Amino acid sequence: xxxxxxxxxxxRDFTGHLTRVSLDEGPRTVREALQELWTRHPGVRDRVMxxxxxxxxxxxxxxxxxSIRWTGGLDTPLPSGAEISIxxxxxxxxxx
Amino acid sequence: xxxxxxxxVKNGDVLVLVGTMKGTFMLRSNAARSRWEMGGPHHxxxxxxxxxxxxxxxxxxxxxxxxxxxxxxxxSSSDDFGHTWTKPESALIRFPEDTGTNLKRIWQxxxxxxxxxxxxxxxxxxAALFESLDGGESWSLxxxxxxxxxxxxxxxxxxxLCLHTILPDPAGRPRLTVAVSAAGVYRSDDGGHTWQVRNHxxxxxxLPDKYPEFGQCVHKIVHHPSNPDRLFLQNHWGxxxxxxxxxxxxDIANGVxxxxxxAMSMHPHDPDTVYILPIESDLFRCTPDAxxxxxxxxxxxxxxxxxxxxxxxxxxxxxxxxxxxDVDRLNPAGVYFGTRSGQVWASPNGGHSxxxxxxxxxxxxxxxxxxxxxxxxxxxxxxxxxxxASASSAKRAAKPKRVGGAKAKHATKQKRAGGAKARxxx
Numbered sequence: 001x002x003x004x005x006x007x008x009x010x011x012r013d014f015t016g017h018l019t020r021v022s023l024d025e026g027p028r029t030v031r032e033a034l035q036e037l038w039t040r041h042p043g044v045r046d047r048v049m050x051x052x053x054x055x056x057x058x059x060x061x062x063x064x065x066x067s068i069r070w071t072g073g074l075d076t077p078l079p080s081g082a083e084i085s086i087x088x089x090x091x092x093x094x095x096x
Numbered sequence: 097x098x099x100x101x102x103x104x105v106k107n108g109d110v111l112v113l114v115g116t117m118k119g120t121f122m123l124r125s126n127a128a129r130s131r132w133e134m135g136g137p138h139h140x141x142x143x144x145x146x147x148x149x150x151x152x153x154x155x156x157x158x159x160x161x162x163x164x165x166x167x168x169x170x171x172s173s174s175d176d177f178g179h180t181w182t183k184p185e186s187a188l189i190r191f192p193e194d195t196g197t198n199l200k201r202i203w204q205x206x207x208x209x210x211x212x213x214x215x216x217x218x219x220x221x222x223a224a225l226f227e228s229l230d231g232g233e234s235w236s237l238x239x240x241x242x243x244x245x246x247x248x249x250x251x252x253x254x255x256x257l258c259l260h261t262i263l264p265d266p267a268g269r270p271r272l273t274v275a276v277s278a279a280g281v282y283r284s285d286d287g288g289h290t291w292q293v294r295n296h297x298x299x300x301x302x303l304p305d306k307y308p309e310f311g312q313c314v315h316k317i318v319h320h321p322s323n324p325d326r327l328f329l330q331n332h333w334g335x336x337x338x339x340x341x342x343x344x345x346x347d348i349a350n351g352v353x354x355x356x357x358x359a360m361s362m363h364p365h366d367p368d369t370v371y372i373l374p375i376e377s378d379l380f381r382c383t384p385d386a387x388x389x390x391x392x393x394x395x396x397x398x399x400x401x402x403x404x405x406x407x408x409x410x411x412x413x414x415x416x417x418x419x420x421x422d423v424d425r426l427n428p429a430g431v432y433f434g435t436r437s438g439q440v441w442a443s444p445n446g447g448h449s450x451x452x453x454x455x456x457x458x459x460x461x462x463x464x465x466x467x468x469x470x471x472x473x474x475x476x477x478x479x480x481x482x483x484x485a486s487a488s489s490a491k492r493a494a495k496p497k498r499v500g501g502a503k504a505k506h507a508t509k510q511k512r513a514g515g516a517k518a519r520x521x522x
Binding site: 010011013014042043045046047048050051052056057058059088089091 | 165166167168170183184185186187190191193196197198199
């Protein structure tokens, strides 16, 4: 079964304006799914991930309705037919 | 969605690039600098702390460092005055994996010397220096500074631990001088391989040891191409000058209402003329006495005079940040600054008179003033409706160096009365 990744508006410049990307290779974890996403659309990676390989502080990644922060991070397993959402957090406004 | 207004820019125009908390704006005028039109916002929603214009080898390239808390900071450039911008797929500024460090913000973009037209520098937070030797196509961390034994003990200033100022050497030497908050001034004499601290004589008001080897919170340093060994420094409390490339510094806060401040700009044609914008204190970061005043020295810091003609002198609780002021290279020079309240002020006559050229912008983070093309070939028209008095004053402003006279006496009087140093120690 494929995994579907929902792309937020800010990142669509780097996915050829695709709002969703279907990954047919059956990634087993979020890490594998995102790696496949970067392979297809390399411009997304540095906007979502830091140099040290973590999801940026004010970016949330959900599997279904659950944030991966509470389910094992990038190693969160993906059930068959999972949907991943990359979403800018409501945090991140500047104090300045 | 916000619409970006584009400008049509031609040779001889003056362009004031304004980086704000919410994007980049551009103000365009002809050489008279009396009427301005605004373009933007570019990079809407991004905080733009760093802008630069690179005209070497016939380029017309604007560099920007837009960033958001969500998606990070990326370098971007435009060769058509903002009609199009690059959006690199991979971040050009990346800390190498072995550093275990993530880029937080781009603070400074600086083209290298004219005789190194492919060299650019970028200063970032956490404090580090990046270099490009191919015109900005690729960048690498300058390991010499990154591996400096002091670096692990550097402390962040209020704005973060940032490398915010880069001064390449215009004299053809492999010298590079940088300023870091809060670490101080560091200089390399071998093209960035090794670095020496250059803080001797600079006070750290906020540390138990007031004159430490490093740890000073330097806000800005400037120098003039004709005399690059003379540096001026706006400190977190303190105004200084060095005549030996930063080897030692001496206090020049002679007659300013406060020696606290951020912005500092060098006159383009006179190595003795410097502009600053004093701020009341580190606790109350607003213009002293709620008056918006630029201060200028024309004698290398021996005295300072207030420039306030046209600037609000009542209820002006303004702040101008470290990169919020710049000068153009016309004659007479234009001086520009932007406030955190979103105003941009301009003086087409070296600071003699001022007018607001933009208001209602997001908080201004940086200002870069450029003359498109060769400034020496641009003829500055005389003001159309100049009154006799202001015309003569403008003529005086065109000759910035002046020693003595009533203003110097006034400055001396202020100095005797105590000035900034007396205020600070109250």
